[in-house]
Structure formats: structure tokens, C-alpha cells
Amino acid sequence: MRYFRRGWDEDRGDEYASWGTSTFYLALDGEGYAHVQVEVYADGTVIAYDAEHDEDRYGFLTYAQLDLDEFAPYEIGEREFSEELGRLRPMNLRADRPWPPGR
Template sequence: MQRFCSRRWHESRGDDFDGWGHSVWYFAVDDGGWPVRQVQAYDNGPVRRYGPDHEQDQYGGLGLASLNDPDDDWNDYVVDRNEFERVWHSADNKQLVTHERGFGTGRSRHEDGRGSTGRRPRTAPR
């Protein structure tokens, strides 16, 4: 059964797109807590959407950590399916303004400063 969460990040990206500002992230996660769909809405406009048909791009990608992490309780951030679906369907990657200079890693950092280090293993081929 999917679970849906939303959480505000109180840090900027720390990369070439730092000017996007802070963000609110929305997740649909599987039974193992792994993100299967995700929306990142930045304070200064850009919105990124990732899922099975678009897992990553030069700006970021689907979450790399399970939300079932015992060191980080996500129960306070659960939202209902309707809220997630509203955000998912309104998200449009085309709102993004591209830059000519080099791209950052696209990884955002959690409000406690932890970042991701790699992609989770795939369970099925593309």
C-alpha cells in the first residue's frame, strides 16, 4: 500500500541552482518506504517531478533513501492521497528555466544536513 508524505526543506540546494530557494517535497512511497513518485516545489518557482517514466535528469531525481529510516520519523509528514495527486498532476517540469553553465548534481539536502550518496539498486531492468 502506498503512503504519501510532504516535507519542507529549510535549506537551499547548495549547487548551481541554489537560487531556487527552499522547497517542499512530496513523496509517494512503496511498502519499503522507497519513493516511487516525487515532486519538488521550490520557493522561487521551479517545480520538478520524478516517477517511473522520468526517474532523473540534470537537476535531480527520485529519492535515494527509504522513508522507513528508523532515525527519521516521517509519520508527522503523512498526507492523504488526494493532496499528493493534486500536486502531482499540477506539477509541470516545463516551468523550469534552464541555464547555459554547468549543471549541479541536482541533489537537495534534508533539513538536518544529511545528503544522498547514490542511487538505490533497481529491482527490475528498465
């Protein structure tokens, strides 16, 4: 797995646009497919997706193969990824679900 944190300077452009801009946290495999996707919005909203929770009314785990070379400047270490996710609590996950993934 490779880990990334990437800012997005535009809102969602949908009914949740008021959440504002976002930062994406992604765990991608060697082929560029997402296994964990966490979105942190400017207003504090956090949503997350993985194999156990891949879609809901707010969005979905990207199924696109992402270009690892394009994401290379945004790569962070596994420890930093885990620590940052550990400080977040996605609103769209069951309260009894272990978080972050892998715990």
C-alpha cells in the same frame, strides 16, 4: 502507497541554489522507497521524478530507503497528494507526458 508533503528549509547547495527552499511531495511504498518525488521551490520551479523519468540534469528520484516513522508527521491523503500535484507542472517533464502520474 503512502503520501507525504515535507518542507525543506535549506537550499540545494548547488548551481540551482537560487531556487530557494523547497517542499517535497513523495509517494512511498510500504518499504519506504519513493515511486514519485516532486520538488517545489520557493521561486516557483517544480521538478519531478518517477519510474518513467528517474534522473536528469536537475536531480534524481531518491534510491534511499526512507524511514516511514520519521516521515509520519508529514503524511497526507492520496486525494490531497493528487490534487496538489495536479496544480503543478514540472519543468523537467516532456510536454506530452500525462501529469500527474497515474492519469
